Amino acid sequence: MEADHFRLVDLLLEQDLGLTLESDCDPNVQLVSAHPIEIEAPARWLEPHTLMLTTGTRFAGHENAARAQRELVRELVAAGVSALGYGVGVITETVPRALVDEANRHHFAIISIPAHVRFMDVVAQVAAATRTTDSMVLRRTLQMQNHLLEAMASPAPEADLVGRLAELLRSSVVLYSEVGDVVASAGEAPLHLIRAQLRGRTGQLRFRVGRWMVSAHSISPGGHNYWLAVASRRHEIPDPLAAPAVEVALRLLNTIERARHRATTENRAIRAALVRILVSGDVPDPESVLDRLEMLRFGRRPKLRIVSLAAPRTYDGGRWTFRADRLLDAVEQDVVDLAHDSRLPLLLAQGERELLGIVPAENNSVDTWLQNLREGVVCGFSEPFDDLHTGPERLRDAQCARRAAIRAKSTAIRFEDVGISDWLLAGRDQAITARKAADQLTPLIEDHPELLDFLRDYFANDLDVTATAKQCALHPNTVRYRIKRIEEVLRASLRSPAVITEIHLSLDNLASAPTDAAPAQAAPATSTP
DSSP: OOOOOOOOOHHHHHHHTTOOOOOOOOOOOOOOOEOOSSSGGGGGGTTTTTEEEEOOOOGTTOOHHHHHHHHHHHHHTTTOOOOOEETSSSSSOOOOOHHHHHHHHHHHHEEEEEETSSSHHHHHHHHHHHOOOOOHHHHHHHHHHHHHGGGSSSSSSSHHHHHHHHHHHHHHHEEEEEEEEEEEEEEEOOOOHHHHHHHHSSSSSEETTTTTTEEEEEEEEGGOEEEEEEESSSSOHHHHHEEEEEEEEHHHHHHHHHHHHHHHHHHHHHHHHHHHHHHHOSSSHHHHHHHHHHTTSSOSSOEEEEEEEETTTTGGGGGGGGGGGSSSHHHHHHHHHHHHTTOOOEEEEEESSEEEEEEEEEOHHHHHHTSSOOTTEEEEEEOOOOTTTHHHHHHHHHHHHHHHHHTTTSSSSEEGGSOHHHHHHHTTOOHHHHHHHHTTTTTHHHHHHHHHHHHHHHHTTTTOOHHHHHHOOOHHHHHHHHHHHHHHHHTTTTTOOHHHHHHHHHHHHHHSSSSTOOOOOOOOOOOOO
16 A cells, blocks of 8 residues: 555545546645645646646636646646646646646646635645644544545435545446446446446455456445446556545445335335235324324325225236346335325335325325326325224225226226226125216206116116017117217216116115115106107
8 A cells, every 4th residue: 555645535525625627637735735826837846746726817818728727737746746726716627638638648637726716735644634643544534434424314315325435536436236226427428337247246346347446346235236446547546545435335325225224124114014004094193193194294184095006916017027036016106205205105015915195185196196106106096084993994995996906907096986886896885886887877856867767777678679669659760869868968878887887786775775875857848759
């Protein structure tokens, strides 16, 4: 390992200064001093391993500023100067392009210094660091830890951590999952070529892919395998800098993944327990449950729906087997992730062959969530309810709605939209079922009562046109015409077995309903042909 000197990277890690490395170089270069200088031929005044500071004053008004900037870089490289610090916001708002391009050709370090940072502060920082007797390796490690630890507060900690590590090492960094998917990446390294080298291997690897030198480390946080790969186009990755940075990053990735796994497991168990309480209807302390629902963004005393979800084994083209042991685990993860993206409050629990969920009855995000579900997921929703003791009945509603959605080849159906046969199967109260029957036949009841009477006769004669015509003293063509009119009014075909069943059940329930269950029929109108 190289001597324990103060290096450019140590200066870059001083967050109070806010310095930025602008060129493609090795930041692991030694610094012994820093000097502001604006004169011509500055190299003769600077010793090796110096940081030269400039605001670009000498280039202002120059006939060929770009050529002068390139010559300056070549002069500093020849003199063994470690880096050039350019103060932005004085002459130019950014570091001149010619300086950066020439520095990239020589792998020379150029840093930008914000306008609010005084050159004397940079000089003082370098001077103090070079005089200290503290271990620079220890100090550097602590600084890197602090810089990388800030990723823990990010909404996407892996991506932020990978980005910070790539910036720190001036290299490409990639985090792969155990199946080779890119979890997070920063830089321009050939991701698929690096992944091919990692297939079927473990441990710590070093290999070359074209012009890229790669150092890869396998880790297993939370029982899941990952690869962290660092790739650089330089001849080798700067080990004195990379080793402690990568070690810190690996520890943080383990911490992030284990914490997420623990939190996910605990949250999943808590939410599943709440779903099972609501579905069972055994709610000994309703106020406590309502408080928990409010904390989970359901609102105060919300109306709820139970949702039943299922998917076939062919879900996601069978690819779900690569990320989960059970079908319900894969569906649950996808459904939960989509609900999070849609900002939909959703609680889920696994049943034997279905997922059971609780959603707010009045939330516009439900439609967005449904529209983006993966193909194959089928949902049935119960009617809205606020009586927490009616869970078993609402569960039957949701399951009936899901079966209806499967028959209709639809993604989702709400129970209030299913046919009367499903209502009967759900064991709904007779008066409620009669109102459902009335709703289905409302167009006839309200606007065409004479056709409703004819429909009763038609069904009483087993849908026989001739028998109906004889009983009603009508011509068979008139019977056919009325059948066609009924189909137009109901927007359904009386030749469909499903429609026939629904109408027959509706007529029977209207006939047997209590007098206050069905709406009063209008007075008979003038007979139609």
